Structure formats: C-alpha cells, structure tokens
Amino acid sequence: MGFSTVLTLARYLFYLILLVPIAVGVIGVILPAAGYFPALGQHGWSSEPFARLLAHPDISKMAGLSLFTSLLATLIAFIGTVAVLAQFYQCKALARIQHGLSPVLAIPHAAAAIAVAFLLAPSGWAARFTATFTHTVLPDAHSLMYDDYGLAIVLALAIKELPFMLLMALGVLSQPNVKQRLEGQMRVAQTLGYCHQTSFLKIVFAQLYPQVRLPVLAVLAYASASVEIPLILGPQNPPTLAVAIVQWFNHTDLSMRFQASAAAIVQMLVTLAAVVVWLLGEKIWQQGFRWQLVSGNRMWGKAGSTWLARLLLGCLVTATLLIMLSMISYSFAGFWPYPNLVPTQLTLLHWQDALQALGKPIGNTLMLGFVSTCIAVLLVLLFLESEQQSNRTGPSATLADKLLFIPLMVPGVAFLYGLVWVGQWLFAEAIWLPVILSHLVYVIPYVFLSLAVAYRQLDIRYVHVATSLGKSPRQVFFRLKLPMLFAPVMVALALGAAISFGQYLPTLLVSGGRLATVTTEAVAIASGASRRLTAVYALMQMLLPLLGFLLAWWLPTMLFNPAKQAKPSGSRNRTC
Amino acid sequence: MPLSKACVIAMFIGAGWAGKAAATTVQFFGWGGSPQVNQYLQWVSEQTQARYDIKVNHVKLADTSDAVTRVLGEKAAGNSSRGSIDLLWINGENFAAMKQHNLLLSDWAEQLPNFALTRPDENPSMRMDFGIATDGQEAPWGKAALVFYFNQRLVSEPPASLAELLEFARQNPGRFTYPLPDDFLGISFLKYAALSLNAANRQLLYAPVTDPALATITGPLFTYLDKLHPLLWQQGEFFVRQASMLQQLFSDNEILLAFSFTAAEIPAAVSRFDLPQATRTYAMHDGSLSNVHFVAIPFNSARTDAAKTVANFLLSPEAQAYKQRVSVWGDETVLSMEALSKEQQQQFQTQSHPAALAPGAYQQLLAEPHASWAPALRDAWYARYGARL
Numbered sequence: 001m002g003f004s005t006v007l008t009l010a011r012y013l014f015y016l017i018l019l020v021p022i023a024v025g026v027i028g029v030i031l032p033a034a035g036y037f038p039a040l041g042q043h044g045w046s047s048e049p050f051a052r053l054l055a056h057p058d059i060s061k062m063a064g065l066s067l068f069t070s071l072l073a074t075l076i077a078f079i080g081t082v083a084v085l086a087q088f089y090q091c092k093a094l095a096r097i098q099h100g101l102s103p104v105l106a107i108p109h110a111a112a113a114i115a116v117a118f119l120l121a122p123s124g125w126a127a128r129f130t131a132t133f134t135h136t137v138l139p140d141a142h143s144l145m146y147d148d149y150g151l152a153i154v155l156a157l158a159i160k161e162l163p164f165m166l167l168m169a170l171g172v173l174s175q176p177n178v179k180q181r182l183e184g185q186m187r188v189a190q191t192l193g194y195c196h197q198t199s200f201l202k203i204v205f206a207q208l209y210p211q212v213r214l215p216v217l218a219v220l221a222y223a224s225a226s227v228e229i230p231l232i233l234g235p236q237n238p239p240t241l242a243v244a245i246v247q248w249f250n251h252t253d254l255s256m257r258f259q260a261s262a263a264a265i266v267q268m269l270v271t272l273a274a275v276v277v278w279l280l281g282e283k284i285w286q287q288g289f290r291w292q293l294v295s296g297n298r299m300w301g302k303a304g305s306t307w308l309a310r311l312l313l314g315c316l317v318t319a320t321l322l323i324m325l326s327m328i329s330y331s332f333a334g335f336w337p338y339p340n341l342v343p344t345q346l347t348l349l350h351w352q353d354a355l356q357a358l359g360k361p362i363g364n365t366l367m368l369g370f371v372s373t374c375i376a377v378l379l380v381l382l383f384l385e386s387e388q389q390s391n392r393t394g395p396s397a398t399l400a401d402k403l404l405f406i407p408l409m410v411p412g413v414a415f416l417y418g419l420v421w422v423g424q425w426l427f428a429e430a431i432w433l434p435v436i437l438s439h440l441v442y443v444i445p446y447v448f449l450s451l452a453v454a455y456r457q458l459d460i461r462y463v464h465v466a467t468s469l470g471k472s473p474r475q476v477f478f479r480l481k482l483p484m485l486f487a488p489v490m491v492a493l494a495l496g497a498a499i500s501f502g503q504y505l506p507t508l509l510v511s512g513g514r515l516a517t518v519t520t521e522a523v524a525i526a527s528g529a530s531r532r533l534t535a536v537y538a539l540m541q542m543l544l545p546l547l548g549f550l551l552a553w554w555l556p557t558m559l560f561n562p563a564k565q566a567k568p569s570g571s572r573n574r575t576c
Numbered sequence: 577m578p579l580s581k582a583c584v585i586a587m588f589i590g591a592g593w594a595g596k597a598a599a600t601t602v603q604f605f606g607w608g609g610s611p612q613v614n615q616y617l618q619w620v621s622e623q624t625q626a627r628y629d630i631k632v633n634h635v636k637l638a639d640t641s642d643a644v645t646r647v648l649g650e651k652a653a654g655n656s657s658r659g660s661i662d663l664l665w666i667n668g669e670n671f672a673a674m675k676q677h678n679l680l681l682s683d684w685a686e687q688l689p690n691f692a693l694t695r696p697d698e699n700p701s702m703r704m705d706f707g708i709a710t711d712g713q714e715a716p717w718g719k720a721a722l723v724f725y726f727n728q729r730l731v732s733e734p735p736a737s738l739a740e741l742l743e744f745a746r747q748n749p750g751r752f753t754y755p756l757p758d759d760f761l762g763i764s765f766l767k768y769a770a771l772s773l774n775a776a777n778r779q780l781l782y783a784p785v786t787d788p789a790l791a792t793i794t795g796p797l798f799t800y801l802d803k804l805h806p807l808l809w810q811q812g813e814f815f816v817r818q819a820s821m822l823q824q825l826f827s828d829n830e831i832l833l834a835f836s837f838t839a840a841e842i843p844a845a846v847s848r849f850d851l852p853q854a855t856r857t858y859a860m861h862d863g864s865l866s867n868v869h870f871v872a873i874p875f876n877s878a879r880t881d882a883a884k885t886v887a888n889f890l891l892s893p894e895a896q897a898y899k900q901r902v903s904v905w906g907d908e909t910v911l912s913m914e915a916l917s918k919e920q921q922q923q924f925q926t927q928s929h930p931a932a933l934a935p936g937a938y939q940q941l942l943a944e945p946h947a948s949w950a951p952a953l954r955d956a957w958y959a960r961y962g963a964r965l
Contacts, residue, residue: 058963123828138730139830141750146814236814236964334849338829347849530850531824 003474007389010382017379017440018403021419022410026268028418032261042258049258053266056259058238063270066240069150069230070223070274073157078216080158080312081165085208086200086301087309089173090186097313098170101163104320106495106545108502109160110523113232114538115323116156117526118330120144120233123338125326131339139338145233150240152233157226159316161219168215171453172208182207197302202293213282214401215449217275218408224274225267225411228504232526241267245413246505264414271411330535354536358518365501365517365544368432372439373496376447377489383448384455385477401452404445416509423510431511438506439499447496454488455481487556494552498545518544600882601631605643606665612905619898624889630882635661644670647679647874659876662883666872668706668947671714674872681873684884685715690891695912699941701868702910707782707946714870715887718899718907721859721866721941722768723933724835725842728854731832737862738772742800744833745807751832753809753816753825756964757954761819761837766953768865770797771942781945785952794956805961815964827851840906843929857933863942868910897923902932 031037035046053059088094107115118124122139131139145152173179182204189199230240238244245267248260292300330336334345387400416438423434458481466476482489504519522537602624604617614634621632637643643664650659666674674680685691694716696702702716703709726734735744745752755762771778773796780789805812809831816822819836826834827850836842845851871890873883889895893916896909913921913936924935958964 121828122830138751138832139828141809141830143810143814143830146810148813236817237962335853336849337852349848530848531827532849 007382007386010379011386014379014383021441022415024422025415025419028421029261029264032258033265049262053259053262062238062241062244065150066224066270067274069153070220073154073223074220076158077161077165080162083305083308086197086305089200103546104163106498107542108519110228110504110519111538111541112160113156113229114526117232118326119323120152125322128341146235148235150234153230156229156233157223169212172211194298195302197305198300201301214405218405220274220278221271221409224271225413242413249417267411268414327535327539330532331539333532350532350536361516361518361521364515369497369500372436372443372500373493376443376496377492380448380451404448407441407445412505420509431514434510435515438510439503443496443499446499447492450492450495490552490555494548497548501545599629600879601633602662602882602886604632604663605635605661607637607640616905624886628885640666640670644674656876658878659874661874662877662879664872671705672708679875680713681875683712685712688888690888693911693915695915701866701941701943704943706944714872716868716910717871717890719866719868719910720837721864722835723839723857723859725855725857726833727852728856742804748832749807750809755819756815756817757957759819763950764865767945772862773797773800784946785948790952839933840902843902843932846931855931859937861939863940864938866941867944893920902929
C-alpha cells in the first residue's frame with residue numbers, strides 16, 4: 001500500500017470518525033422522539049413524546065435557564081478575552097498570562113465545577129476568610145450555589161471558557177503572516193495618535209473576530225448543553241434542560257426515554273437559538289462599532305478595557321488560587337471546624353484511601369487517553385499531510401476547519417444516548433471500542449485545532465529542498481516534517497489526552513458505567529460524604545493532564561534543541 | 577419452663593451430640609461485599625465449632641436474589657431434602673418472593689430459645705419484614721434504625737420528636753434538611769414522619785396502600801412538611817440528591833442536625849475526620865423507623881437442626897454483643913436490653929465511642945410500613961413539591 005493510498009484512507013477515516021457517530025446518534029434520538037422504540041414495544045410513530053414534553057410545566061424555564069447561563073457566561077468570557085488582549089497585546093505579560101492559563105484549560109469541566117463548589121460553599125475557604133473578621137460561628141445559611149438564575153453555573157463556565165478563547169485568539173494572532181501585518185497596522189494607528197487599547201479594538205479585533213467566531217460559537221454551544229457544571233452547581237427545580245435530559249434518560253421508569261429523546265431534540269434547538277442570539281448580537285454590535293471605527297475617537301474603549309482586564313484577570317487569578325489552596329488543604333485535612341482558616345491537624349489518610357481506590361480508574365483513564373490520542377494525532381497528521389500534498393489551501397481546507405466544529409456544536413446529550421442505543425445493537429459486548437470512538441469524536445477536533453496551525457506554517461521550502469534531493473513524500477513526512485514538528489505534536493498529544501481525561505458523559509453513557517475513570521469517579525464522589533476525598537479526586541483529575549503538558553514541554557527540550565524563543569516585538573504608544 | 581421449650585433445648589443438645597459424631601458444616605449464603613461482615617462470620621464459625629462442632633461456611637453472594645433463584649431451581653428439579661443452602665441472610669423483597677413460593681421452612685424461628693430475648697410482643701418488627709408477617713420463617717439477626725446526630729458544641733438540646741424538630745427548625749432556620757425521596761434515606765424520613773404524625777391511623781401503613789388510606793396519611797404529613805420546608809436548608813428550594821451529602825453538610829456546620837440509617841457509620845466517619853469530634857448520636861423519642869434483617873432456612877435444607885443451632889447462636893447475647901462492636905461490624909442488636917441480665921448488658925457497653933449511639937437508646941422502634949407505601953409516598957411528594965431533577 002503506497003503512502004498516497006494511506007493518506008487517502010486517512011482522509012476518509014477522519015471524516016467518518018468525525019461525522020458518523022454523531023449522525024448515527026442523532027438518528028438514534030430522533031426515532032424514540034418520534035415514538036419509535038421497539039425495545040419498549042413502540043413500533044409506530046406518534047407525537048406523544050413531544051406533547052408530553054411540552055406539557056411539562058417547567059420546560060420553558062429549563063430552556064430559558066440553559067440559554068441565559070450559556071449566553072451570559074460566553075459573553076463574560078468573550079469580553080474578558082478582548083479586554084485582556086487589548087490591554088496586553090504586544091506585551092511581555094501576555095506570554096505570562098498565556099502560560100498561566102494553559103493549565104486551567106486542561107482542567108476537566110467536572111473538576112472545575114467541584115472546585116468552584118469548594119469556593120462558593122457557605123463553609124468554603126472564602127467564607128472562612130471573611131468569618132475571621134466577622135467572628136461568626138456558623139456558616140451562612142444562604143448558599144451562593146444552586147441559585148435560580150444559575151449564576152454559579154455562569155461563574156464556573158466563564159472560568160473554563162476564558163482561557164480557551166484567549167488561547168484560540170493567541171493562536172490566530174501568532175500566525176507569522178497575520179502577526180506581521182497586524183503589527184504594521186498597529187504602528188500606523190499609534191503614530192496617528194490612537195492609544196494602544198483603541199488601536200487594538202479598532203484594527204486587530206475587527207480582523208481577529210471572524211477567525212475566532214467558530215471557536216466562540218463552539219464554546220457557546222457547549223455551554224448551552226453542558227451537564228457536569230449545572231449538575232454540581234445549578235438549581236434543581238427546575239434545572240437546565242441538559243441536566244433534565246440526563247435525569248430523564250436515567251429514570252427507572254423506562255417510558256421517560258421518549259420524553260428525554262424529545263427533550264434532546266429541543267436541546268439542539270436551544271443550542272441553535274443561543275447561536276442565533278449571539279449572531280444577532282454580533283450584527284447589532286457591528287452597527288455601533290462601524291460608526292466608532294470612523295469616529296476618530298483616539299481613546300475609545302481605553303478606560304473600559306483597562307478596567308475590565310484588571311478586574312477579570314484579578315478575579316480569575318484570585319479565584320483560581322483560592323480554589324487550589326482550599327482543595328489542597330482539604331485533601332490533607334484532619335479535623336477542621338468551620339471558622340478555622342487552616343486544619344487543626346494534617347493527615348495522609350485521604351490520599352492513601354483515594355490512591356488505593358483509584359488504581360483501576362487511573363489505569364482505565366490512561367489507557368483511554370493514550371489510545372484515543374494516538375489514533376487522533378496519527379489521523380490528523382495524515383489528514384494534514386494529504387491536504388498539503390494535494391495543495392488544498394482553498395475551499396477544502398476551510399471545509400475541514402468548519403466540519404471540525406460539528407462535534408463541538410451538536411450537544412452531547414443530544415446524540416450520545418442515540419449512539420449508545422445503536423452501539424448496543426452493533427457491538428453488544430464490547431466496551432473499549434465504543435468508548436474510544438466516542439472519545440475520538442471530541443479528541444480529534446482539539447488535536448486538529450492545535451496541530452493545524454503549526455503544520456500549515458511549516459516552511460514549504462524545506463519540503464522543496466528535500467524533494468529536489470530525491471526524497472519521496474513518505475520520507476519527507478517521516479524524516480523531515482515529523483521531527484521538525486516534534487514540539488507541536490507533543491503538545492497536541494497532551495491536549496488530546498487532557499480532553500480524553502475530561503470526558504464524563506461519553507465515558508459514563510457509552511460504557512454503561514462499566515468503565516470507571518478518574519473523572520467519572522470524581523463526579524460520583526463529589527456527591528458523597530467526604531469533602532476531603534472529593535478534594536483528592538479533583539486534584540488527581542487536574543494532576544493527570546498537567547503531567548501530560550509538563551511532559552510535552554519538557555521532552556522537546558530534552559530530545560531536540562528548543563526552537564528559537566519568540567520575542568515580543570513592536571512597541572507601545574507610550575503616550576497613552 | 578414450658579414443655580415445648582425444654583424439648584427444643586433437648587433437641588439442640590441432641591443436635592450438638594449428633595454433630596460431634598460427624599462434624600457438620602452449615603452452608604451460610606449471604607451477601608459478601610463487606611469485609612466486616614465476612615470477618616464476623618469467620619468468628620461465628622470458630623465459635624460454633626468450639627461449642628457445637630458445627631462449621632459455618634460463608635458462601636459470599638454478590639446478590640442475594642441469586643440464592644433465591646437457586647432454591648427455586650432446586651424445588652423445580654424436585655430436590656426437597658438435599659438443598660445446598662442451609663441458612664440464608666435475606667430481607668424484605670427476597671423474603672416476600674420466597675414466602676410466596678413456599679421456599680422457606682416454617683414455624684421454627686420463634687422456637688429458638690434466644691428468640692424470646694428480642695421481646696417480640698413489645699417489638700413487633702421482630703415478626704414483620706417490610707409489612708409481611710414472618711410466620712416463624714425467619715429469625716431476626718440485626719437491625720438498622722433511623723438515628724439522628726448533632727454537634728454537641730453547637731446544639732445543647734437536640735429535638736426528641738417530630739414536633740420538636742419543627743420547633744428546632746424555627747429556632748435554627750436553614751439548619752436541617754432531608755434528601756429527595758428517590759434516595760433511600762429520603763423516603764425513610766417521609767415514612768418516619770408519616771408514622772409519627774398518624775399515630776391513630778398507623779395500622780393503615782401496615783396494609784397495602786389504597787387511595788383513601790393515602791389521602792388520610794398524607795393529610796397530616798403534608799401539613800407538617802408545608803410548615804417545615806421554608807425552614808429547611810436553602811428554604812427547601814434545593815434538596816440533596818444523596819444521603820451522603822447530609823454528612824458533608826453536617827461536617828461543614830451548614831446543617832446542625834442530620835440522620836442516618838446506620839448508627840455505626842457515624843463514629844467511623846468521626847475517626848476518618850469526616851464528622852466533627854463533638855458529634856453525638858441519639859434516637860428520637862417518638863419512635864425510630866427500623867428495619868430488621870433476618871436469617872431464614874430454605875425448605876429443603878439437609879441440615880436444618882444445625883442451621884437452627886447456628887441461628888440461635890447468632891441471637892445469643894454474646895454473638896449479638898460482639899457484632900455490635902463498632903470495631904467489628906457495628907450492627908445494632910435485635911435483643912431487648914430489659915430481657916438481659918446485668919452482666920449480659922455490660923457486654924454491649926464495651927469499647928464505646930463518644931460519637932456512637934448509647935446502648936438501649938431506642939425508645940420505640942417503628943417497623944417499616946408495607947412495601948407498597950414507598951412508591952405511593954414518593955409520587956405524592958413529587959406531585960406536591962415539584963419534580964426535582
């Protein structure tokens with residue numbers, strides 16, 4: 001089999017894995033929603049599932065809560081991203097922020113939710129801290145979690161989303177051709193007296209936004225259907241629609257599955273609605289912004305972005321530090337009565353207990369992460385190579401870039417249950433294969449996003465030189481490109497593993513609970529009796545991906561000489 | 577001493593002698609998922625071997641219903657005297673199924689000499705398993721009962737009845753809650769409240785549920801809960817999904833009163849630092865919902881006499897006291913303290929943990945209502961207070 005055949009096969013396989021599970025899963029949900037489910041004795045078609053769902057008294061509240069929390073969280077994260085970029089673009093601080101935020105990106109959603117619960121709990125560290133001044137004996141009876149408007153959900157989602165958006169934006173801004181052009185334009189604007197932040201908003205942002213729109217919409221879509229965070233932090237009467245769907249699917253009364261399937265379809269509409277609202281907001285903003293572009297106001301947005309960037313970054317850093325401190329403290333705590341800031345005694349008991357119980361889940365987690373990430377990285381590399389060889393930098397490349405977002409846009413709760421149904425019918429006894437497939441659906445897009453930039457930036461002249469020296473495309477790929485791309489490949493591996501580690505719903509549903517991973521165990525234990533054990537589990541959840549990233553940064557410096565350090569270029573308009 | 581009792585004792589002695597001739601092994605089938613229980617049964621085997629020359633072989637089951645299926649299969653195959661199971665640890669559901677299919681030996685449990693120590697006339701739960709009369713087909717072994725716990729440093733006088741609980745909630749708003757009725761502990765709280773608030777109509781709860789009976793019972797129950805809910809943690813807007821969350825909230829002092837169905841887990845949690853040192857456990861004065869777990873003998877056991885000897889030993893003050901030790905199993909005794917001598921009572925007091933329930937703390941045990949009430953109460957609760965998801 002020639003190298004070009006492999007490449008062609010890889011391209012088909014890439015699209016297959018990306019799209020088929022979702023298509024199959026959505027069909028597997030549409031059928032029961034339309035009243036067809038032979039296992040429960042329903043062979044006909046009926047509109048009853050939808051009728052029952054729409055008759056539910058809280059359905060509009062649930063959908064509204066999903067819309068509200070996702071839109072608000074995405075807006076906060078987006079504004080934060082823009083403000084931070086406007087404030088720190090072309091500054092050394094930006095690299096530090098980028099490095100500081102990367103680990104937050106690796107934290108699974110479930111761990112983030114547990115962590116925020118530690119912070120917000122009436123007996124959490126923040127409350128203990130204030131109690132040392134107010135001298136209260138008992139924690140506040142009113143919790144900041146579980147509020148009817150889902151503000152705790154918004155906080156957790158925003159904490160998770162901001163680093164993702166920022167890193168996506170930085171990825172775009174660091175592309176050499178883009179970077180060079182934008183730096184020139186920034187210089188011109190600053191020469192004309194525009195202050196730094198204003199130049200960024202009027203020039204860079206306007207060109208950046210179309211490129212990050214898809215990632216932003218993916219974040220929004222994910223937030224509108226996220227399960228772990230609202231399950232741990234959200235209200236329950238009613239909860240968000242996604243949480244209700246999961247509860248209905250898991251209901252002991254099997255006939256609830258019809259209603260759940262119908263709700264999964266409604267969830268897709270809710271996600272769509274969130275996207276439409278965002279795009280409408282975009283249009284409205286464009287009107288105002290277009291006028292501002294030519295207003296000649298040299299200080300526009302300066303105060304706002306400075307203030308917002310400091311506030312949001314300050315909050316994020318404080319929250320992250322407090323969360324980490326309180327989780328580490330709890331994981332070693334013996335007795336620790338409420339107003340005390342530190343435990344009265346320390347113990348290794350919880351770590352010992354957890355590590356004993358976690359042996360198998362850690363093994364499963366590593367196995368799943370390793371297999372799915374290796375497959376994903378291999379497929380993506382071959383796909384990118386085939387793209388480069390067929391010289392497709394035009395419409396096909398952008399098509400691939402857009403298709404990638406389908407798994408990120410279609411809510412997991414909307415297709416995973418259908419996938420499980422079809423999966424049980426296809427391979428009844430298999431556990432690993434379906435779970436790895438379901439992980440791949442999520443791992444491939446992130447690996448692609450992380451690798452594509454580096455791969456497409458690789459200087460094509462190296463390839464020309466190698467080819468002219470008589471090397472075949474296969475030799476060029478293995479002996480030239482892969483070694484040169486060693487660092488980005490390692491980062492992609494670490495990111496893919498982190499994404500796989502964090503998968504809660506796919507692992508739980510597709511394995512039918514038979515494959516315990518650190519994440520599924522952590523979510524289960526978070527509702528258990530021991531806050532101390534929960535802290536250990538959540539820390540383990542963060543440690544695993546972090547180790548992966550450390551390895552990814554360290555290995556290239558060991559095996560190859562580090563690439564030249566990027567230096568911040570350009571200078572600020574000092575007069576602002 | 578009545579003649580029948582003397583005969584039974586003579587029979588046991590005889591069984592003991594017979595056993596000496598050829599050491600008997602009693603096949604004890606029971607759930608094997610708990611190391612504490614398994615170790616306790618190991619101890620039981622050593623004791624019965626020394627005393628009666630009977631070995632107890634614990635066949636560890638993952639699910640007790642497997643044993644039910646096995647006996648059913650043996651009956652279907654015509655095996656009515658050489659069954660593989662001699663003694664079986666069951667409760668509730670499985671008992672109902674086995675009784676229905678006549679798979680159990682009848683009229684033996686009440687003839688065990690130690691059965692009288694349970695004072696069955698004062699404790700009707702010794703003869704009822706989830707609302708179904710045991711008819712002497714099961715011997716009680718241990719029991720679990722609803723116990724409440726509080727932090728001694730923060731609460732000086734915990735509520736001793738359901739009425740006082742409402743008063744406690746008024747004085748400490750937001751400091752008590754119970755899990756959703758989907759949870760075992762949540763529905764248990766509702767059962768306790770239903771029993772306590774319907775003292776005059778209590779018999780209704782021990783018969784299969786009917787619509788008028790449900791209306792009668794839920795009347796006072798919902799009146800009470802309507803008053804209680806706004807005073808609960810999160811104003812009754814948010815209920816914890818799992819019983820274990822109660823412990824966590826209590827540990828953080830977010831709630832000042834919590835409850836559990838396993839009294840032994842409270843001192844254990846204190847040792848693990850998951851509950852404060854000042855935690856104290858007690859039982860309500862207006863009754864503690866309790867369910868008893870039993871041992872039964874299948875109809876076709878080949879060694880019924882040895883099985884009865886073991887069941888009687890399991891009911892002895894010594895075996896019950898050892899089982900109740902927190903360090904061994906912590907399972908509550910089914911014996912009535914008043915039926916025991918002073919020395920025997922003292923056996924139950926060894927190795928007490930400050931957070932553990934004091935021996936003899938139960939004022940009155942409330943047997944589980946008929947099995948049909950749990951789903952009925954649950955649905956009525958959701959219909960009234962909204963579907964929590």
